[in-house]
Amino acid sequence: MTGIRSYGIYLPGYQLERKSISRAWDFPKAPGTKSVANIDEDSITMAVEAGLDCLAGIDPKEIDGLYFASTTPPFSEKQNASLIAKVLDLRDDIQTADITTSTKCGTEALREAFNTVEAGNAKNILIVIADKRDAEIQTMDEFIYGDGAAAVLVSSDDAQCCAKIEGYHSITTLTTGPWRKEGDPHVNSFEIKHETMYGYMKSMTSVLAGLMKKYEINPDEVAKAIYYSPDPRSHGRILKAMKLSTKAAVDSMFMQISNTGSPLPFQMMYMAFEKCPSNATVLLAGYGDGADAFYLKTTDKIKDVVNSKTKSRKLFKEIKTIENYNTFLKNRLVIKGKEFFTRKASAVTIWRDSKSLLPFYGVKCNNCGYTTYPIMPTCLVCRSTDFEEVRLQRKGKIFTYTLDHLVAAEYVQTPVPRCVIDLEGGGRVLLDMTDCNPEDAAIDIEVGLTFRKVNEGGGSKNYYWKCRPIASKKKDKEVEA
Known part of the structure; x- marks a missing residue:
């Protein structure tokens, strides 16, 4: 059996209320929020x-x-997947691929992973899906596009799978739009009503009908129908057109995170599985110049996997609100601050120290037990050369910190806390704090590590780890302008 062994989600730590966009451009008021990635995220x-x-x-x-x-890969000629694999500490003898240019690239990746595992060429394939699309400023698209990511682990280990992939159905359709040419800063459209009616509606109903016919699925058998939709109205129309029960409807989260693009169906799946019993029939579909639809069947493992995940309601509670629209424009680099100096980076150093910089390895001395970061040739305490490389924990407490006021061009919030962190399990590191108000920094508070873009020195994009406060039971303060 080939199925879904695990899944994951990532929602950025910030959101923008649509009323802030309305107020800025004198648009009609619109309810809800959109998820917004930080300036150091992609x-x-x-x-x-x-x-x-x-x-x-x-x-x-x-x-x-x-x-x-992804439809927004940071590198167009350099494999993004290989970098992600390194950060996640995967083996070197694995297959990697970038699948791009369409909002159904996520379901395309799922299809390829399913075929590969089903053929016996791999046992476990991880799919990571993410988009950070820019809307044209002062247009209605600003209300629609949100940022986010999701992940799915496709496996042949039927004892571990929470949902079996019974099969899929795909179609391809040449549509006018939306589109984004090389060099375009934002997504373009021909006529939204035309694209929705003759592109989205036609493709989505066709692929779902084809899947249900192929596997003899009756509408009343469907427990959950998960499918991409550009807006809430279109989402409801698909449900009605396919004669599916309202109980099968899955919230597209448009009012919370908006349309996140390619990861949207998988983010919806994360929410839907929380309410799925075992042996439930689930439909999963993605759209973009055609469509892919999958027939899933949950297993007895579904409750165990769901219980191991963070509940969706907690994810939404941890998101902070950007109150000022100008802060959002600065976040998207529409408004740029003064650059105090040009960042530099050494390609040789990045290559040489990649094991410390990306998967976050240090060394633990076998003589005295001290953990050193980054990887060093000798122990800093006893000078022994008898040590082992260990992957450090991504959680710790602030030992001390300072506030840096000289990086206004690189952060939305200043001053920036520079924190010395004692990691759980050993090791001490110096990291910037992100996704925070400066006053969040304090000695002994718990922080978690997060992977971020640090600069574009050397003409490339360079990544490293930062820290952010771990959400407490107290309500997080809203981001002030």
Whole structure:
């Protein structure tokens, strides 16, 4: 049996209320919020976070392949998947691939992973899906596009799978739009009503009807129908057109995170599985110049996997609100601050120290037990050369910190806390704090590590780890302008 062994989600730590957009451009008021990635986030960093969530409790060395799906890959000639695989500490002898250019790239990746595992060419393939699409400023698209990521682990281990993939059905359709050419800063459209009616509606109903006919699925048998939708109205029309029960409807989360693009169906799946019993029939579909639809059947393992995940309601509670629209524009680099100096980076150093920089390895001395970061040739305490490389924990407490006021061009919130962190399990590191108000920094508070873009020195994009406060029971303060 080939099925879904695990899954993960990542929602950025910020959101923008649509009323802030309305107020800025004198648009009609619109309810709800959209998810907003931080200035140091992109599709790679969000994919890493979703991948880490998916692999929680699973040995990364079990993974035989990684597929990265995104319409906004940071690199157009350099494989993004290989970088993500390195950060997640996967083996070197695995298959990797980037699947891009369509909002159904996530379901395309799922289809390829299913075929590969089903053919016996791999046992476990991790799919990470992420998008960070920019809407044209002062248009209605600003209300629609959100940021986020998801991950799915496809496996042949039927004893571990929470949902069996019974099969799929795909169609391809040439549509006018939406589209984004090379060099375009935002997505373009021909005519939204035309694209929705003759592109989305036609393709989605066709692929779902084809899947249900192929596997003889009656509408009343469907427990959950998960499918991409550009807006809530279209989502409801598909449900009605397919004669599915309202109980089968899955919230598209448009009012909370908006349309996140390619990861949206998998983020909806994360929410839907929370309410799925075992042996439930689930439909999963993605759209973009055609469509893919999958027939899933939940197993007795579904409750165990769901219980191991963070509940969706908690994810939404941890998101902070950006109150000022200008802060959002600065976040998207529409408004740029003064650059105080040009960042530099050494390609040789990044290559040489990649094991410390990306999967976050240090060394533990076998003589005195002290853990050193980064990887060093000798122990800093006893000078012994008898040590072993260990992957450090991504959680710790602040030992001390300082506030840096000289990086206004690189962060939305300043000053920036620079924190010395004592990690759980050993090791001390110096990291910037992100996704926070500066006053969040305090000695002895718990922080978690998060993978972020640090600069574009050397003409490339460079990544490293930062820290962020672990959400407490107290309500997080809203982000002030």
